[in-house]
Amino acid sequence: MKRKDFIKQVSFATFLLADGSILPAFAEELLAKKASLRFIVASDGHFGQPNTDYKAYFENLVKHINLQHRQQYVDFCVINGDIIHDDVNFLSTAKSYFDDLIIPYFVTQGNHDRATPEEWERVWGVPTNYDYVYGNNAFLFGTTSNTEGKYLPPDIEWFKKKLEEHKKKKNVFIFIHITPVKWTDNAVDSPEFQSLLKQYKNVRAIFNGHDHDQEGIKTQDGIPYMFDAHFGGNWGTAYRGFRIVELQKNNTILTYIMNPDTKINEAVL
Structure with missing residues (x-):
């Protein structure tokens, strides 16, 4: 709407x-x-993972996001990777759950979303790397994997092109599934990507999924990297929730986790 x-x-x-x-x-x-911009980030639903209640996880996420929107307007949400669990045939079914969201949504490809670029675009209608502009803000969505589920750094050339294209925007927000800084066992260290980001002072935040047990914010070169735990899968934090981000009218960021009924880990950046 x-x-x-x-x-x-x-x-x-x-x-x-x-x-x-x-x-x-x-x-x-x-x-x-209302903040000038309010969005939700969730990741790691793992639709189709054996011995998990993955359908209920998706239903609960959609229910809570829609409730958030009804209580306080949400501009859009991002599902930041590992939407499915390895079997590409689950992609269309997973999408049917997200289509019950009453707000726009965006997706990124994680290591368990083992679709070809063609399969990905056929289901979601977007490439594996794409951007979106909302007012004076740019949002960059990038893949960090492939059909084999390999852990990969972001596409440096694509991000370089888009960061240059949006260098006059007030804020740039980046969404990639796998963390490009070696903070966790499952991260992929990418000094080249880190160096690229330092060149653009309007990069306000990086959003990562992948590490289901990470629910906080880490900082590299003054840029916050935000984790949102998980909303599905068989490991991670005891709760299954999502992150809310509010860009205030003075351009500060208020962010917190919903777990999914209680607000935790509030931070102002």
Whole structure:
């Protein structure tokens, strides 16, 4: 839903809250408190992984994201890799769950999303590397794997081209599944990518999945790298949740994890 349509819809709106109560709201009052941009990042659903309740994991994620949007407007969400678990035949089914989201969504390819570039684009309608512009913000979505599930660094040439293209944007946000700094056992250290990012002062944050037990923020060269744990799979944090990011009107970032009912790990950047 476009922002102007949202404003029209809630001008004399009522909202159904989680406890079943109804909250009346005026659009002006609601949006006065809204950040200039609010989005959600979730990763690692592993649809199709044996001995996991993967259908329920996807249903719960969609339910909680839609609830967030109904309670406080969300511009879009990003599913940051490992959507499925190895079998490319699960891609279309996984997409059918995300199509129940009431907000736009974007996807990235993880190491368990073993699709060819052609298969990926046929299902999602986007390449494995692509960008999106929202106002004065650019969002770069990149693959860090292939059909073999190999752990790879980001495509340096593609990112170099896009970072240069968007160098006059106020903010650039990057989404890649595998961490390009060797902080964890499952990361792929990419000094070349780290060096590239240092050249562009408008890079505000990198978002990573892959490490299901990571729910915090790490910093390299002044750039925050944010993890969101997992919403599926058979290992990681005790909860299955997602990250919320709010770009404030003064251009600071407020971010926190929903686990998925309680806000934790709040940080201002």
